[in-house]
Amino acid sequence: MYNKKLLVYRLEILFVAFLIIGYASYIILDLVKEKENLIASSQYEIKGVQTLPYIKELFIQTQKLRGIEASYKAGDASLHSLLQQQILIVQNSLQTTKTILQKTDFQGTFPLFLAIEKELQKNMQHAFVKQEKSFQKYSDIVSDEISLIVKIGDMSKLILDPDLDIYYLVDLMLHKLPLVVEAVGQIRGFGSMILTQKKESTQEQIHLAILLGRIKDNTLLIQNGLSSAYTFNKNLEVSIKPIFQQYLEVVDTFDAEVMDLFQNYYNKSPKSFFHDGTEVINKAILLYNKSDEYLIKLLQLRIDEMISQRNRVIGKGIVFLAILLFLFYMAYGYLYKNFLILEAEKKRQRILDELEKTNDSLIHALTYDQLTNIYNRSFLIEMLRESDKDTVLMLINIKAFKEINDIYGNEFGDKVLIAFTNYLKQFFEHIPHTTLFRVGGDEFAVLIQNISSFQVMLIGSSLEGSIREKNFIINDIRFNFSILVAVSAIAPLLENADLALKMAKKDPHKKVVEYKEELSIKKEWQKNIEVINIVKLALQEDRIVPYFQGIVNLQTMKIEKYEVLARLILPSGEVLSPYVFLERVSKTDYYYDITEVMLQKTFQMAKEYKDINFSLNFSMKDITNKYVLSTLFSLFEANKEIAKRIDIELLETEFIDINNNDEISHFIQKVHSYGSKVLIDDFGTGYSNFSYLSDLDIDIIKIDASIIKEIVSNQRKLHILQTIYEFSQGLGILNVAEYVETKEIALLLKEIGIRYAQGYFFSKPLPKPLSYTDVTL
Numbered sequence: 001m002y003n004k005k006l007l008v009y010r011l012e013i014l015f016v017a018f019l020i021i022g023y024a025s026y027i028i029l030d031l032v033k034e035k036e037n038l039i040a041s042s043q044y045e046i047k048g049v050q051t052l053p054y055i056k057e058l059f060i061q062t063q064k065l066r067g068i069e070a071s072y073k074a075g076d077a078s079l080h081s082l083l084q085q086q087i088l089i090v091q092n093s094l095q096t097t098k099t100i101l102q103k104t105d106f107q108g109t110f111p112l113f114l115a116i117e118k119e120l121q122k123n124m125q126h127a128f129v130k131q132e133k134s135f136q137k138y139s140d141i142v143s144d145e146i147s148l149i150v151k152i153g154d155m156s157k158l159i160l161d162p163d164l165d166i167y168y169l170v171d172l173m174l175h176k177l178p179l180v181v182e183a184v185g186q187i188r189g190f191g192s193m194i195l196t197q198k199k200e201s202t203q204e205q206i207h208l209a210i211l212l213g214r215i216k217d218n219t220l221l222i223q224n225g226l227s228s229a230y231t232f233n234k235n236l237e238v239s240i241k242p243i244f245q246q247y248l249e250v251v252d253t254f255d256a257e258v259m260d261l262f263q264n265y266y267n268k269s270p271k272s273f274f275h276d277g278t279e280v281i282n283k284a285i286l287l288y289n290k291s292d293e294y295l296i297k298l299l300q301l302r303i304d305e306m307i308s309q310r311n312r313v314i315g316k317g318i319v320f321l322a323i324l325l326f327l328f329y330m331a332y333g334y335l336y337k338n339f340l341i342l343e344a345e346k347k348r349q350r351i352l353d354e355l356e357k358t359n360d361s362l363i364h365a366l367t368y369d370q371l372t373n374i375y376n377r378s379f380l381i382e383m384l385r386e387s388d389k390d391t392v393l394m395l396i397n398i399k400a401f402k403e404i405n406d407i408y409g410n411e412f413g414d415k416v417l418i419a420f421t422n423y424l425k426q427f428f429e430h431i432p433h434t435t436l437f438r439v440g441g442d443e444f445a446v447l448i449q450n451i452s453s454f455q456v457m458l459i460g461s462s463l464e465g466s467i468r469e470k471n472f473i474i475n476d477i478r479f480n481f482s483i484l485v486a487v488s489a490i491a492p493l494l495e496n497a498d499l500a501l502k503m504a505k506k507d508p509h510k511k512v513v514e515y516k517e518e519l520s521i522k523k524e525w526q527k528n529i530e531v532i533n534i535v536k537l538a539l540q541e542d543r544i545v546p547y548f549q550g551i552v553n554l555q556t557m558k559i560e561k562y563e564v565l566a567r568l569i570l571p572s573g574e575v576l577s578p579y580v581f582l583e584r585v586s587k588t589d590y591y592y593d594i595t596e597v598m599l600q601k602t603f604q605m606a607k608e609y610k611d612i613n614f615s616l617n618f619s620m621k622d623i624t625n626k627y628v629l630s631t632l633f634s635l636f637e638a639n640k641e642i643a644k645r646i647d648i649e650l651l652e653t654e655f656i657d658i659n660n661n662d663e664i665s666h667f668i669q670k671v672h673s674y675g676s677k678v679l680i681d682d683f684g685t686g687y688s689n690f691s692y693l694s695d696l697d698i699d700i701i702k703i704d705a706s707i708i709k710e711i712v713s714n715q716r717k718l719h720i721l722q723t724i725y726e727f728s729q730g731l732g733i734l735n736v737a738e739y740v741e742t743k744e745i746a747l748l749l750k751e752i753g754i755r756y757a758q759g760y761f762f763s764k765p766l767p768k769p770l771s772y773t774d775v776t777l
Helices: 002-074 077-103 109-127 134-155 166-195 202-232 232-263 270-367 377-385 401-408 410-428 453-469 491-505 521-540 591-608 626-638 652-658 661-672 692-693 713-728 743-752
Strands: 389-396 435-437 441-451 471-473 477-480 483-488 510-514 544-551 558-569 613-618 646-651 678-685 700-703 732-737
Touching: 002 077, 002 109, 002 134, 002 166, 077 471, 077 477, 109 134, 166 202, 166 232, 166 270, 202 232, 202 377, 232 270, 270 377, 377 389, 377 491, 389 410, 389 453, 389 491, 389 692, 401 410, 410 435, 410 453, 410 471, 410 678, 441 491, 441 510, 453 483, 453 510, 453 544, 453 646, 483 491, 491 510, 521 558, 558 591, 591 613, 591 626, 591 646, 626 661, 646 743, 661 678, 700 713, 713 743
Parallel strands: 483 510, 558 613, 613 646, 646 678, 678 700, 700 732
Antiparallel strands: 389 441, 389 483, 435 441, 471 477, 544 558
């Protein structure tokens, strides 16, 4: 009890350790994510800083265009060429800026840029035509360009940057310097016009004074902002202050020039004044460029620092987690060892308890059928080992149970088995010393003691009759079925009863069968095994050979082809007909081996006898075997000329029973593609179905011996022959009469019009084709 409490206590510690590791991982990932966000934000700011110079350049060139155009329209015709050049510069700047904005993440500014472009293009179209308020229109455009600069700074989050040095540089670039440049540009333009026209008005003096005041105010704000930034970043003072001093000097000089303009406008040169204004703008641009350069440097330094911090966080986090994991591993090893000891003891006790509880259920599972809950085959075998002489076994098979499953489904079939089991229980409940078993999918057994086989046969007959008249209702479906019953009182009971049941399945008239020694079922099995071994050895020793029986054209009296027939040569030299061995091996793979041997040897013979046609027998088993088909069509493909002389004979009864005309049609079509013909063998046996002849592309039908051998003495058989002949003639199908053994039969066939005949009268099956072709009647 103490150990268990100690283990629980340690598991609680382990749980806390897991929580700590999880929380530590969360904190580390959160810190990494924070650094990643700062890196992404700074990279976005850099994109904004890198985009601003293109807008600034457009802004400066627009300013310059406004000044040159104003002077030109004021009367300075010498600026015509310069104005043309400046228009081209502005157009190039527009195109460059447009391309840059389309490639950046600041496409939200694109509508404003398009409006600026539209107005600029419109103004430049009238650059050489005097129009009112053209200067003001340019000023509006410049104002929009300043707004565009501010908007990019806003979208890239530059305006919100928390670092003071970056904040003041951004303020200088986005707000103060653009306003100074705009004011200088307006003064430059107005001053040049005044000096060109040699007159001024009070209104113009006031406007120039306002603009000059704007320059001074913004310059002072720049100076104060930079002083604050210097305090925060000493390196900034080293880089920016010298350039700012140059800027202050040209601003002071330009200020004096503007003040002097009011007194001596008639003595000053417009070009000199325009040049002084341009000098201020150039210094402002220099200050802007240096600020832009330094701003990118600061942002990149911040990104590098954030990356370094992020990597440090990751590194320290990994070390921290590794230490925690190591501690966890050490604790886990100690706790796991104790846990295993405790669990092993618990498991041992639990197994003992479960073994005791499940012993009965294990015995039940080993001896009972899971579906019907009656004894299974294994338990029947155990009981048979202990049975006495007065024990009789009855096997019961549900006929065509597979069709029930196929039609209604397996679940329905299971319900049928359960219902049948319940019926058997009721039927046998009043018969003493009986035990029920389910020994297969659709087979049941009843073991009855202290009884004679005769009495069991009577019981079996009664059961078969009652089942035949019984209507079962499953899922509201009423139906009945029949059973087969096999009885055995001769040991081994199960094997002998199974043999009797197999015999009953072959005879549709037998419903209840008793195994007796005189049935010779075991002898039949032994014979099957003996024949199969003979065939196996014959295949190994190449003693499966083709024999050839001529087929005569009754019109020309010549042998036109030979049917290839399989023969087995015994070591003694005796020749066995396929009727002796083929049926017995039909359910083994040796059957297909015989077909392949016959195919190969027929083609070899066809190569030797180049003027003779052959026909080879194929069963439905051959047609549905992919390996046999592969051999056939591989030989056809490799020997296309010979293939035209190899015809295929199909046994009528096989494919009628299978009812798979699609597969047969495909096979016939492929055979025809090589120029071969297809024959129906043994036509007229059983219940021939004439309709399939219209569905299948058959070339020749071979009329069965059961009809041909009696046409001389039996008018009904003769009438059937004539009917087959007329029917096939109407379909354009030729006939071969089999089993022609007398001259009278041959003459009558010729009289009716049958084209071909085959039989011992003309030729027995021979190891090789005859050396002659002519025959006589």
